[in-house]
Amino acid sequence: MSAFRDGLFDGRTVFVAGGTSGINLGIARRFAELGAYVAVAGRNPEKARAAAESIGRGAEGFSCDVRDYEAVRGVLERIHSARGPLDVVVSGAAGNFLAPVAGLSSNGFRTVVDIDLNGTFNVFKGCYDLVRKPGASLIAITAGQAVNPMPFQAHACAAKAGVNQLVRVLAMEWGPEGIRVNGLSPGPIAGTEGMARLAPTREIADALASRIPLRRFGEISEVAESAVFLSTSSAAYITGTILDCEGGSQLGDSRPRL
Ligand code: COA
Ligand code: NAP
Numbered sequence: 001m002s003a004f005r006d007g008l009f010d011g012r013t014v015f016v017a018g019g020t021s022g023i024n025l026g027i028a029r030r031f032a033e034l035g036a037y038v039a040v041a042g043r044n045p046e047k048a049r050a051a052a053e054s055i056g057r058g059a060e061g062f063s064c065d066v067r068d069y070e071a072v073r074g075v076l077e078r079i080h081s082a083r084g085p086l087d088v089v090v091s092g093a094a095g096n097f098l099a100p101v102a103g104l105s106s107n108g109f110r111t112v113v114d115i116d117l118n119g120t121f122n123v124f125k126g127c128y129d130l131v132r133k134p135g136a137s138l139i140a141i142t143a144g145q146a147v148n149p150m151p152f153q154a155h156a157c158a159a160k161a162g163v164n165q166l167v168r169v170l171a172m173e174w175g176p177e178g179i180r181v182n183g184l185s186p187g188p189i190a191g192t193e194g195m196a197r198l199a200p201t202r203e204i205a206d207a208l209a210s211r212i213p214l215r216r217f218g219e220i221s222e223v224a225e226s227a228v229f230l231s232t233s234s235a236a237y238i239t240g241t242i243l244d245c246e247g248g249s250q251l252g253d254s255r256p257r258l
Contacts, residue, residue: 002225003229004034004228004232006034006035008034008035008228008232009035009036009087009228009231010034010035010036012031012035012087012088013039013083013086013087013088014032014036014038014086014087014088014089014231015038015039015040015041015075015076015079015086015088015090015127016028016031016038016039016040016041016090016092017041017089017090017092017093017119017123018042018066018090018091018092018093018094018141019039019040019041019042019051019090019092020040020041020042020044020048020050020051020061021042021051022189022192022193022194022220023092023141023189023192023223024090024092024093024141025040025051025055025220026220026224027092027224027227027228028040028055028059028090029054030225030228031088031227031228031231032056032058033057034228036087036088037059037083038055038057038059038060039060039061039075039079040052040061041061041063041075041093042061042063042093043063043064043065044063045061045063048061048062062075062078062079066093066118066119066120066122066123067114068122069122069125072119072122072123072126073122076127076130079130080130085130085131085133085136086127086130086132086136087132087135087136087137087231088136088137088231089124089127089136089137089138089139090138090139090140090227091119091120091123091124091139091140091141092140093116094112094115094116094119094143094156094159094194095111095112095115096153096155096194096198098153098198099152099155100152104154108155109154109155109158111155112155112156113159113162115159116156116163117159117162117163117166120163120166121166124138124140124166124170128174128179133178134178135178136178137180137182137235138170138174138180138181139182139183139184139227139230139231140163140164140166140182140183140184141183141184141185142163142183142184142242143160143186144185144187144244144246144249144250145157145160145161146161146163146164146183146185146242147161147164164183167181167183167240167242168240171239171240180230180235180239181240182235182238182239182240182241183242184223184226184227184230184242184243185243185244185245186218186245186246187212187217187244187245187247187250188205188208188209188212188217188246188249189217189218189219189220189222190216190217190219190220191220192220205217210255211252211253211255212246212247212248213247213248213249213251213254214247214248215247216247217247218245218247222245226245229243230243
């Protein structure tokens, strides 16, 4: 059950980088349901088109690689010229896989850092002069790996730790202009590509869920509600924070033990 009323985002413009599948698509869909014009972007133009169509309500799909600043900037400029200042910008594009450092090439490490961290820089830097001031809400989708080291995740841990610090620095630099910058850190979310890669079997997924304080994976819709909250007036004094939407996962293994 959502706490947000219909029409809450009427007339607002929302851009979601990496919004063509999974959690980010769910975030985009929720903003559209609440009345916003929504633009989603990913590398694959056909996937972007299909995502926008699945959202409906006038949503549009764009194709760009977040590793390419000029491409990201081009999409943001198109949205801005058609719609005016952007109200919400979500940077959610990411790449991940399980790999021990011994089995990870320099290019493999660089690729994930490039998508997650440099991509977030490109999205936020690219939108800076195109967002509503005051009032814009910028959200980076981060992960527990940013703070909790995890084997076979050196690339994601390093990239997302950088994302969290980028969020904090931008909150300080852009706060005076009325731009709020926050991170949103999902826990394990059911039915996503990320979890298919990190918990590829039912056994692994069940074992993981049994350790989470809330004893289940999260839902895409639950992360979407958190993204909406961060962009409402109820969060007007919240900036530079990382909101964990993760059932308590980061507290550690919550199974009773001696
Ligand atoms: N283990 C070790 N290295 C891997 C790997 C794996 N499972 N998968 C990819 N790599 C390495 C590649 O070998 C390559 O390094 P090399 O040139 O030294 O061989 C490097 O990563 C780049 O791979 P490439 O396939 O060229 O990258 P890409 O830019 O086409 O795709 C990925 C990026 C690899 C992150 C790809 O998995 C992707 O597109 N992911 C998006 C979806 C996703 O990850 N969703 C979950 C989000 S949490
Ligand atoms: P997903 O479905 O794989 O979504 C990734 C999105 O990013 C897609 O739209 C993809 O589209 C796009 N993308 C990937 N590389 C890109 C690039 N270089 N340039 C532009 N777009 C790119 O992933 P997900 O599992 O839902 O995860 C979404 C976010 O949540 C990520 O930031 C992830 O780190 C975070 N997260 C997920 C979980 C989880 O449980 N799944 C947990 C914690 C954090 P294209 O392939 O067309 O480019």
